[in-house]
Amino acid sequence: MAEHDLVALWEEHCRHEFETRDVDTTMATMVPDPYVNHIPTMTGGVGHDLLKRFYKYHFIGGNPPDMALHPITRTVGTDRVVDEMVLSFTHTTEIDWMLPGVAPSGRKVEIPLVAIVQFRDGKVAHEHIYWDQASVLVQVGLLDPKGLPVAGVETARKVLDKTQPSNALMTRWPTSEGKPI
Numbered sequence: 001m002a003e004h005d006l007v008a009l010w011e012e013h014c015r016h017e018f019e020t021r022d023v024d025t026t027m028a029t030m031v032p033d034p035y036v037n038h039i040p041t042m043t044g045g046v047g048h049d050l051l052k053r054f055y056k057y058h059f060i061g062g063n064p065p066d067m068a069l070h071p072i073t074r075t076v077g078t079d080r081v082v083d084e085m086v087l088s089f090t091h092t093t094e095i096d097w098m099l100p101g102v103a104p105s106g107r108k109v110e111i112p113l114v115a116i117v118q119f120r121d122g123k124v125a126h127e128h129i130y131w132d133q134a135s136v137l138v139q140v141g142l143l144d145p146k147g148l149p150v151a152g153v154e155t156a157r158k159v160l161d162k163t164q165p166s167n168a169l170m171t172r173w174p175t176s177e178g179k180p181i
Contacts, residue, residue: 007074010081010117013124016060018069023056030124037126040133043097059097064089069113072159080118086156087113087131091140098136105140110156 009029016026027034027048034051036044043058045051055061067089075082089095091105112135116128137143138152145152149169158164167173 005122006076006079006081006119009119009122009124010083014069017055018063018067021060021063023052023060026055026060027052031120034124035126036129038097038129040131041098041100043100044127044129054097062093062095062097064092064095066090066092072112079120080116083115083117084159085113085115086159087111088156098131099140102140102142107140108153109136109139110153111135111139112156112159 013026013029016022016029030048030051033047035046036051036054038044043054045054067087070086070088071083072086073084088108088110091099091107091109093104094102111131113129113131116130118125118127132150132155134143134148134150135152135155138145138150143150151169154164154168158166
């Protein structure tokens with residue numbers, strides 16, 4: 001499968017998930033037996049019917065209107081695409097695939113997200129989606145980062161700008177200053 005075909009298919013799939021919000025067209029980009037696994041919350045679906053149900057009632061139909069993906073890096077193999085992105089949204093709806101049972105907070109959220117997408121027969125076969133759930137919980141006000149080795153929106157900002165401070169959570173970081181390297 002040519003590299004550009006994978007990229008075009010993945011971009012079409014994402015366009016239908018986040019822009020047109022068309023479940024049937026999204027499903028048409030996938031093999032007959034697809035699966036999606038959102039790793040931090042173990043949400044998604046295995047098989048056409050469970051995944052379509054998930055997309056229709058819990059993902060595509062339930063995402064806040066301003067939810068958007070912002071690409072950072074992409075790696076393309078012979079049968080897979082790995083995308084590093086920043087996902088942004090305002091928590092104006094219950095997003096039960098990411099924040100199950102959490103009422104809308106009205107807060108803005110920006111998180112780094114990685115999608116590992118496997119293709120088969122020219123279609124999306126499966127997706128493994130990773131993000132830092134602690135960062136999400138901090139940003140919606142459910143987790144106080146004070147005294148914990150977690151961060152909020154700073155994680156997305158660091159992905160977008162390498163000059164943002166490193167090692168801020170490492171309390172022992174200053175002890176190595178001036179030591180030989």
